[in-house]
Amino acid sequence: MAHGIFMPKLSSTMETGTILQWFKEEGESVEIGEPIFEIMTDKINIEVEAYEEGVLLKRYFDVDAVVPVNTIIGYIGEEGENVPDESPGIQSDEDDAEAVTSAQASEAEVEEVVAVAAAAETRAASNEKLRATPAAKRIARENQVEISLVAGTGPEGRIQERDVIDFIKNAPKATPLARKLAQSEQVDLASVTGTGVNGKILKQDIAGALAPAPVAEVKPAQRKKLAGMRKVIADRMITSVTTAPHVTLTSDFDMTKVKEIRAQLLPTIEKQTGYRLSFTEIIIKATSLALSRFPSVNAALIGDEIIYNEQVNIGLAVAVPDGLMVPVLRDTNLKGLAAITAEAKEIGKKARDMKLSPAEMQGSTFTISNLGMYAIDGFTPIINQPETAILGIGRIQDKPVVVNGAIEVRPMMVASLSFDHRVIDGAPAAEFLTELKRILENPYELLV
Amino acid sequence: MSKKYDLVIVGGGPGGYVAALHAAKNGQKVALIEADHLGGTCLNRGCIPSKTLLRHTEIIESIQEAKEWGIETGELRLSLDKMRKRKDDVINKLRSGIAFLMKQDKVDVFNGLGIIESSNAVKVVGQDSEELLEAGKIIIATGSTPVVPPIPGLDSVSFETSDSIFDIKEIPESIAIIGGGVIGVEFATIFASLNSRVTIIEMADRLAPLEDVEASKLLEKTLKKKGIKILTSTKVERFEKAGEKVATVCTDKKGKEVVVESSTLIVSVGRKPNLSATSKLNLEMAGPFIKVNNKMETSIPNVYAVGDVVGGFQLAHVASAEGIVAANNASGELDKIDYHVVPRCIYTLPEIASVGLSEADAKAKGLNVRTEKFDHAGNGKSLAAGDTTGFTKIVYDEKLGEIIGVTMVGQHVTEMISEASAFMYLEGTVEEAAKMIHPHPSVVESFYEAAQNIVHKLKKEKKLVR
Numbered sequence: 001m002a003h004g005i006f007m008p009k010l011s012s013t014m015e016t017g018t019i020l021q022w023f024k025e026e027g028e029s030v031e032i033g034e035p036i037f038e039i040m041t042d043k044i045n046i047e048v049e050a051y052e053e054g055v056l057l058k059r060y061f062d063v064d065a066v067v068p069v070n071t072i073i074g075y076i077g078e079e080g081e082n083v084p085d086e087s088p089g090i091q092s093d094e095d096d097a098e099a100v101t102s103a104q105a106s107e108a109e110v111e112e113v114v115a116v117a118a119a120a121e122t123r124a125a126s127n128e129k130l131r132a133t134p135a136a137k138r139i140a141r142e143n144q145v146e147i148s149l150v151a152g153t154g155p156e157g158r159i160q161e162r163d164v165i166d167f168i169k170n171a172p173k174a175t176p177l178a179r180k181l182a183q184s185e186q187v188d189l190a191s192v193t194g195t196g197v198n199g200k201i202l203k204q205d206i207a208g209a210l211a212p213a214p215v216a217e218v219k220p221a222q223r224k225k226l227a228g229m230r231k232v233i234a235d236r237m238i239t240s241v242t243t244a245p246h247v248t249l250t251s252d253f254d255m256t257k258v259k260e261i262r263a264q265l266l267p268t269i270e271k272q273t274g275y276r277l278s279f280t281e282i283i284i285k286a287t288s289l290a291l292s293r294f295p296s297v298n299a300a301l302i303g304d305e306i307i308y309n310e311q312v313n314i315g316l317a318v319a320v321p322d323g324l325m326v327p328v329l330r331d332t333n334l335k336g337l338a339a340i341t342a343e344a345k346e347i348g349k350k351a352r353d354m355k356l357s358p359a360e361m362q363g364s365t366f367t368i369s370n371l372g373m374y375a376i377d378g379f380t381p382i383i384n385q386p387e388t389a390i391l392g393i394g395r396i397q398d399k400p401v402v403v404n405g406a407i408e409v410r411p412m413m414v415a416s417l418s419f420d421h422r423v424i425d426g427a428p429a430a431e432f433l434t435e436l437k438r439i440l441e442n443p444y445e446l447l448v
Numbered sequence: 449m450s451k452k453y454d455l456v457i458v459g460g461g462p463g464g465y466v467a468a469l470h471a472a473k474n475g476q477k478v479a480l481i482e483a484d485h486l487g488g489t490c491l492n493r494g495c496i497p498s499k500t501l502l503r504h505t506e507i508i509e510s511i512q513e514a515k516e517w518g519i520e521t522g523e524l525r526l527s528l529d530k531m532r533k534r535k536d537d538v539i540n541k542l543r544s545g546i547a548f549l550m551k552q553d554k555v556d557v558f559n560g561l562g563i564i565e566s567s568n569a570v571k572v573v574g575q576d577s578e579e580l581l582e583a584g585k586i587i588i589a590t591g592s593t594p595v596v597p598p599i600p601g602l603d604s605v606s607f608e609t610s611d612s613i614f615d616i617k618e619i620p621e622s623i624a625i626i627g628g629g630v631i632g633v634e635f636a637t638i639f640a641s642l643n644s645r646v647t648i649i650e651m652a653d654r655l656a657p658l659e660d661v662e663a664s665k666l667l668e669k670t671l672k673k674k675g676i677k678i679l680t681s682t683k684v685e686r687f688e689k690a691g692e693k694v695a696t697v698c699t700d701k702k703g704k705e706v707v708v709e710s711s712t713l714i715v716s717v718g719r720k721p722n723l724s725a726t727s728k729l730n731l732e733m734a735g736p737f738i739k740v741n742n743k744m745e746t747s748i749p750n751v752y753a754v755g756d757v758v759g760g761f762q763l764a765h766v767a768s769a770e771g772i773v774a775a776n777n778a779s780g781e782l783d784k785i786d787y788h789v790v791p792r793c794i795y796t797l798p799e800i801a802s803v804g805l806s807e808a809d810a811k812a813k814g815l816n817v818r819t820e821k822f823d824h825a826g827n828g829k830s831l832a833a834g835d836t837t838g839f840t841k842i843v844y845d846e847k848l849g850e851i852i853g854v855t856m857v858g859q860h861v862t863e864m865i866s867e868a869s870a871f872m873y874l875e876g877t878v879e880e881a882a883k884m885i886h887p888h889p890s891v892v893e894s895f896y897e898a899a900q901n902i903v904h905k906l907k908k909e910k911k912l913v914r
Contacts, residue, residue, distance in 0.1 A: 175874055175875030175876070176875060176876050176877050176879070176880050177848060177849075177850050177875035177876070177877050178875060180848045180849065180850075180877060180912075180913045181848055183913055184847060184848065184913040202875060203850070203875055
């Protein structure tokens, strides 16, 4: 009896998953626990392991296909078994007795897959993504082989059973004492030249390897496959810089009054929302106001059309472990600072916790990237396509400025606006940035 | 026309003849010069004759012990002549064995005193002829001779050294042995079994002062049981004639004068290098010895030195190992001496054998070591043999289980020590030693048991790296 392979539902908000790669060809045999394919959701990318053994009879979707959850994307069964030519689609009704059992089974399995996903996340968090088949892991364990030292030859560099066996067979010859010392001092035997009979590694060789070269030099550079979120970021960045001619304008903003207004509003907003008003929210509000006055900066270039967005939705770049996410705050030109503060804080936390739903990451018309928490002034942000422009925010720093012919110390901030020169030209972009400067230097109109 | 050789070796002892054979096998044209008999001190005046006599001691002791086991013989009659003849037979057999090997490997052996004229010429001074050999390279392996200390009165009394003692004609009624080192304690054992009254006078606070303290103590205890008188921390002040006998006048550790009268006096306080061949070379020295590096090279290019003449362990097997290193380097094959694993044996009854560092030496070197001792009283084979004197002690590192040193005392330990040496040389740890299957019953199980005890302890303490 053939068993359907489902696109797993890995979170309550997951609606679709993108197939990143298949590890098995049609006709290849599959063992329980072996990864069969890798998917990317809006949050993570994960390998999905088989929970039935047999032969991979059918793959209905190719790499990069976006598949709704619970859709049958393939079948595992006995060789020669018949399966439908087309995917039966989402399996939830009773049109097929077998499918029903599979579907019911899948409910439980989904739980399991979620557990697996959790485990995978923990592993990713420890920054040591190790791909190894269960058999490889078992043999490594039985032979006391440190599996991270084994080079995988499977798909995506996965360590397979035969890799571990080869590793054991080809392991450098070393005396028991040398092995222990190597283990205790974390020296990779493969990096040591043995001086004993036939190149056998002796204790003194390990001591020699330890003495002159710091351990850091002995360690090979870590390698990591460009995949998942990193790959998405990489692809999007290269598309943006290669398609949009970027021009970056910078301007110094005097933030004296923003500081004042923040100090005044902070207690009120904190009382209302429980969140502390930060400069980011004031800048979001000011930018939204400026955008509503400059539709060309709030536009999107899609195909050969420039779309002037009616809504002002601000994307806020948020750093997450090993990546970047851009949650979206909607209609910020219409909302007050309290509402923006609450939303920005909540969505920022969700992003850092990797709990954003796809909807919360879609629909931005302009993006703000704030590096003000670092010792950064101006920089050249890359446009979040299909938007027209992006604003980079630097730190606020006290600087001497000339005010009315006298030198005064003012809290200054550099704003960097990158814009797509296909959509707008320098003058309107400069006008927009000047308007933003004007608003932030006279921020009381934000309260109106 | 002088004869030309790739390599000329001066001295035919275990350093020189082994080097000669090795260089010849490396394809070198080799000359070996020996003033006396092939085999050097070891074969003619040291290891071999003493072991031959110690075998007699072993049998004498066994016969005495056997009485209690229900095996009785008549009165024990000892013939020193026959014993000496057996000793000479053994020596002659081994000498001719070396001569045969030289011939087989086409090493030219010159009988005469070798005098090194320059870094490429050696003169052989025979009984009534002289010959100059041209040498590409030279190995000095001239060995050592017993030290005769400048103690007042020694020149006016008759005394023996290890060179002369083997050829005495009668079993002495009494013997005083000056020096309780390896040579002294072996002679004490031999002569005690021949019913001489033996006194050992040692300046240090214990016998065999370079060995493990517990081994020294056990040796002292057993030698005393055999009737040997032992004076430690005792300094010899002078010798005097006392009729037919010699009076050795000493000061004991309390400053009290002690006089030991004996019919025979043996002086065994150490050995000094024999530099008879090298007076014309301006060699750099290390104390009284010739200075060499780990390739056995002296300060003069193409001149090597090995064995007792360079000091160090002053053991036959070390000389041979150094000889091979020198021969390889002289043949153009880079080699270096490694003194990491050198077994040391004392053939008293009980025997003492050790390898690596003793506990005290390891601690002096700043190593964090522990020891494990297994007593032969718990060993089946020792009990069956009726000799449970002895122990095996392993000095080890608790983290890696490295065997730092091993000391064994008891019967057969000079054979058993090679197992410990092999583990150390191949860098096996206590874990492998505890796992390897040992024959049962055998005395060497004591090593196995000690290793197992260590592993159990370390496992319990979770100390071992795994």
